[in-house]
Amino acid sequence: MDPNQPFPPHAFRRQDETSDAEFYHHPRFVTHIDDAAIAAVTQLYREFFLPNSALLDLMSSWVSHLPPEVPYRRVVGLGMNAAELRANPRLESYVVQDLNQQPALPFADGEFDGAALCVSIDYLTQPVAVLREVARVLRPGAPLVITFSNRCFPSKAIAAWHALDDRGHLALVQRFLEDAGSWQRITLLDRSPAPGRSDPLYAVVAQAGAKAILP
Numbered sequence: 001m002d003p004n005q006p007f008p009p010h011a012f013r014r015q016d017e018t019s020d021a022e023f024y025h026h027p028r029f030v031t032h033i034d035d036a037a038i039a040a041v042t043q044l045y046r047e048f049f050l051p052n053s054a055l056l057d058l059m060s061s062w063v064s065h066l067p068p069e070v071p072y073r074r075v076v077g078l079g080m081n082a083a084e085l086r087a088n089p090r091l092e093s094y095v096v097q098d099l100n101q102q103p104a105l106p107f108a109d110g111e112f113d114g115a116a117l118c119v120s121i122d123y124l125t126q127p128v129a130v131l132r133e134v135a136r137v138l139r140p141g142a143p144l145v146i147t148f149s150n151r152c153f154p155s156k157a158i159a160a161w162h163a164l165d166d167r168g169h170l171a172l173v174q175r176f177l178e179d180a181g182s183w184q185r186i187t188l189l190d191r192s193p194a195p196g197r198s199d200p201l202y203a204v205v206a207q208a209g210a211k212a213i214l215p
């Protein structure tokens with residue numbers, strides 16, 4: 001799998017093609033990366049998300065990893081499990097939506113000042129369509145912070161993810177954003193806290209591009 005070549009037809013297939021609603025039916029009140037890697041995610045949010053801004057936490061659960069000392073005007077979660085989202089203390093509101101069934105986001109153009117997508121991009125079967133939608137619901141110039149490590153639910157990750165190593169994952173996410181066409185200043189980061197001693201942590205950060213002005 002070469003992230004610079006056209007995607008082969010099987011790139012977005014998963015070992016488990018049963019419904020995501022079934023897979024995420026029971027809540028999982030666990031964390032998916034270790035504390036040091038979570039701290040690296042939180043630090044990125046500190047750097048990229050402005051206090052008092054409105055944020056969208058995509059593929060959210062019972063924790064958002066936002067810096068506890070920073071107030072935000074509004075944080076909206078979107079994920080698969082209502083019990084997890086209900087238990088998330090940072091969310092003002094939440095939406096349960098399967099992005100693999102329905103990539104269109106139920107939000108207005110420019111409604112958010114930032115978006116987060118933590119350790120979940122590998123589960124999207126239509127990542128380009130979702131990222132195009134994320135750009136639409138962000139105000140121009142707003143940041144998207146995508147983070148991931150080297151762990152996943154293997155049966156639900158797309159084949160393209162399994163075919164690549166960590167560097168390949170960074171290139172793949174960059175490619176998704178480029179194909180979505182509405183992103184600028186795409187930056188690839190290795191924020192692994194302590195190589196060999198904690199989970200690695202990689203990020204792809206981008207800014208929503210200016211919206212096209214129709215004549």
Ligand SMILES: C[S@@+](CC[C@H](N)C(=O)[O-])C[C@H]1O[C@@H](n2cnc3c(N)ncnc32)[C@H](O)[C@@H]1O
Pocket residue numbers: 020024031032058059060061063065078079080081097098099100101117118119120123
């Ligand atoms: C590994 S967990 C990560 C949760 C959270 N972002 C975190 O950092 O702990 C994967 C998350 O992706 C969400 N998810 C998986 N498949 C999804 C889908 N098809 N549509 C929307 N969300 C999905 C699940 O609800 C789950 O919360």
